Amino acid sequence: MNVLLDNFSEFRDGFIGTVEITAVSSVIALVLGLLLAGFRVSPVPPLRFFGTAWVTLLRNTPLTLLFLVFYFVVPEIFFPGMSSFLLGSLALGFYTASFVCETVRSGINTVPLGQAEAARSIGMTFTQTLRLIVLPQATRTVIPPLSSIFIALTKNSAIAGAFSVTELFGWQKLMSDQGYDIVPVFVWVALGYLVVTFAISGAFRLLESRMEVAR
Amino acid sequence: MSGVSVAKDAEDAAPASGDLVVLSNVNKHFGALHVLQDIDLTIARGEVVVVIGPSGSGKSTLCRTINRLETIDSGAITIDGKPLPQEGRELARLRADVGMVFQSFNLFAHKTVLENVMLGQTKVRRTEKKQAEAKARALLDRVGVGTQADKYPAQLSGGQQQRVAIARALAMDPKVMLFDEPTSALDPEMINEVLEVMQQLARDGMTMIVVTHEMGFARSAANRVVFMADGKIVEEATPDQFFSNPRSDRAKDFLSKILHH
Ligand SMILES: Nc1ncnc2c1ncn2[C@@H]1O[C@H](COP(=O)(O)OP(=O)(O)O)[C@@H](O)[C@H]1O
Ligand SMILES: [Mg+2]
Numbered sequence: 001m002n003v004l005l006d007n008f009s010e011f012r013d014g015f016i017g018t019v020e021i022t023a024v025s026s027v028i029a030l031v032l033g034l035l036l037a038g039f040r041v042s043p044v045p046p047l048r049f050f051g052t053a054w055v056t057l058l059r060n061t062p063l064t065l066l067f068l069v070f071y072f073v074v075p076e077i078f079f080p081g082m083s084s085f086l087l088g089s090l091a092l093g094f095y096t097a098s099f100v101c102e103t104v105r106s107g108i109n110t111v112p113l114g115q116a117e118a119a120r121s122i123g124m125t126f127t128q129t130l131r132l133i134v135l136p137q138a139t140r141t142v143i144p145p146l147s148s149i150f151i152a153l154t155k156n157s158a159i160a161g162a163f164s165v166t167e168l169f170g171w172q173k174l175m176s177d178q179g180y181d182i183v184p185v186f187v188w189v190a191l192g193y194l195v196v197t198f199a200i201s202g203a204f205r206l207l208e209s210r211m212e213v214a215r
Numbered sequence: 216m217s218g219v220s221v222a223k224d225a226e227d228a229a230p231a232s233g234d235l236v237v238l239s240n241v242n243k244h245f246g247a248l249h250v251l252q253d254i255d256l257t258i259a260r261g262e263v264v265v266v267i268g269p270s271g272s273g274k275s276t277l278c279r280t281i282n283r284l285e286t287i288d289s290g291a292i293t294i295d296g297k298p299l300p301q302e303g304r305e306l307a308r309l310r311a312d313v314g315m316v317f318q319s320f321n322l323f324a325h326k327t328v329l330e331n332v333m334l335g336q337t338k339v340r341r342t343e344k345k346q347a348e349a350k351a352r353a354l355l356d357r358v359g360v361g362t363q364a365d366k367y368p369a370q371l372s373g374g375q376q377q378r379v380a381i382a383r384a385l386a387m388d389p390k391v392m393l394f395d396e397p398t399s400a401l402d403p404e405m406i407n408e409v410l411e412v413m414q415q416l417a418r419d420g421m422t423m424i425v426v427t428h429e430m431g432f433a434r435s436a437a438n439r440v441v442f443m444a445d446g447k448i449v450e451e452a453t454p455d456q457f458f459s460n461p462r463s464d465r466a467k468d469f470l471s472k473i474l475h476h
Contacts, residue, residue: 043302118321118380121282122335122387123311125304132338137325 003180004188007171014171015192021089021157021167022196026150028093033100038130040105051101059098063156067091071163088160096153103145107138140211147204151197168192235260235391235422236281241290243276250276251287252446258391263423265433265454268443269469274426275318277443278395281424282313295390311339314384314392318399320376322368322383328355329364332383340387347386354382358412374405378412391422398429428473430458442466 004011039051058066070091075082111134119129161170168189175185236258243251250273258264266274279285281292283299283306292299294313300306322331332351336342342350355361358378360371368376377397384392394413398406410432417423417436427433433440433454440457442450444465450457461467 112321114317114319114321115323117284118315118317118323118383120307121284121310121313121315122383123307123309123339124335125307126302128338132334133323133325 003175003184007175007178010174011168011171011188011192013166014168015195017085017165017167017170018154018157018192019196021085021092021160021165022150022154024085024089025092025096025157026153028089029096029100029149029153032093032097034104034135036097036101037104037108038127040101041108041130043126055098055101057098058095059102061095063092063095064159066095067159067163084160084164085166088157088163088165092153092156092160095156096149099149099152100146103149104135104138104142107142108134110141111137140208143204143208143211147201150200150204154196154200155193233260234258235262235295236424237291237293238277238281239291241280241287241292243280243285243287250446251280254290254448256441256448258422258424261420261422262439263417263421263425263437264439264441265437266424266426266441266443267428267433267457267469268449272443273446274443275395278315278393278424278426281391281393282310282315284315307339311335311387312390314387314389316377316380316384316392316394316397318396320368320373320380320400322376322380324368327365327367328360328371328379331368331379332386335383335387351382351386354385355379358382359408372405373401374408377401377405377409381409381412381416385416391424392416394423394425394427396426396428398427430454430473434458442469444469 036051036054039047040055042048042051067088070087071084074087074090079087108130115133115137116129119133120126124132157167158169161167161173172185172189176182234257236256238254238256241251241254242249254277256264256277266277268274276285280287281294283292283302294309297309300309322328323334326334329348329351332354333344333347336347336350337344352361352364355364358381360375360378360382363371363375363379368379371379381392381397397413398409401409406429410429413423413425413432414436423436425432425437437454440450440452440454441448442452442457442461442463442465450461450463450466452462457466458470461470
């Protein structure tokens, strides 16, 4: 009686669930984080304010509280009937976006001001300057901290399990409810997370070495 | 060569003579510092104006207000009859018509030399890639760095980088070129190669505003010297007049310092 073999399909579903919510909220966090970073360095004051407000609010809120808001407040007011998977992805994505934003912004600040000035002086718009000149040069400094952020996101996705999203950590609860010994359950869960986080840091390491070559 | 000097052709086609850049009563503060004080300056089409003055007198700031890298507090700046627009798409379009060369070159570090000269053409002017490359290569040849086209800026000497920066600005067919101490960051043996390019540009009829202390360049290429001190234009004269017979005490004092060191 092996806990993994006996319950493999549940384990597999949980693992896939973790990969899915990690992937979806990573995309949300990355796209939104880049946008927010653009807002924060933009010449338009309302955009700057929005970016700052977002970061201040979401970065300083406990993630569990954010999940509660997304599960119990957001459907009431905005999106009735939204799936718990999507709500969880949004909560996690919005939260992580604030970290991505700050990392990207600090990367932007490492690019010498003269680069942006030269771009503007040949007639590039703010968006072109950011997209074509500044962000590509910020990427190298931003990649290592981003890797950590996405690993943290993976682990944070465990909270979604408490809100009826099928994911790896939820499997642990299922097993212990069925009376399995807790230690091997934890080991398998931990291994599942390790596979995801190793894949992420491997992908980022690859990206990093690619950029090394490109220079 | 004809493909390179499109700006001049356009000018000949529509001989809108007269003033290209006009600053009237321009004031600017950095906090408590009144860095530009009641600046009136008019630059005619085809004119080459050298701006000279002690460090901190506001020369760079003056240059940067002309393409609105710095905003002004009061007064007006017009380029080719049009007032400088607010930040946004229209300003970007206007900046494309005003070439700027920086003291520290500011070539795009992640792009090759060729890409540096093509980028503005393809992304701002929406020129065809092939056409942009041909023009970029012609310009690089013209400033004498054609063989370096595929290198990255960091692989070039300072003098070469600055010449690429000039080519990058010229690729936009600017109506006027601003140079902010283009040779100050260069080793002495590289200064002349950059000045020669600028002299040729002046001979070709480019309108130029040049902040520099290179008297040789001022004497041979400038129509007018503008002397600035403490945020004001203290004196305007022909190069000969200014260097051999300055009127103001500030200019005399300044010249005696740069001449005898
Ligand atoms: N961004 C800035 N913020 C505050 N002060 C500035 C800034 N840029 C320049 N200054 C100040 O304005 C004055 C004029 O500077 P600048 O135009 O660079 O002079 P110059 O080019 O003639 O040496 C200097 O005292 C300088 O310290
Ligand atoms: Mg200066």
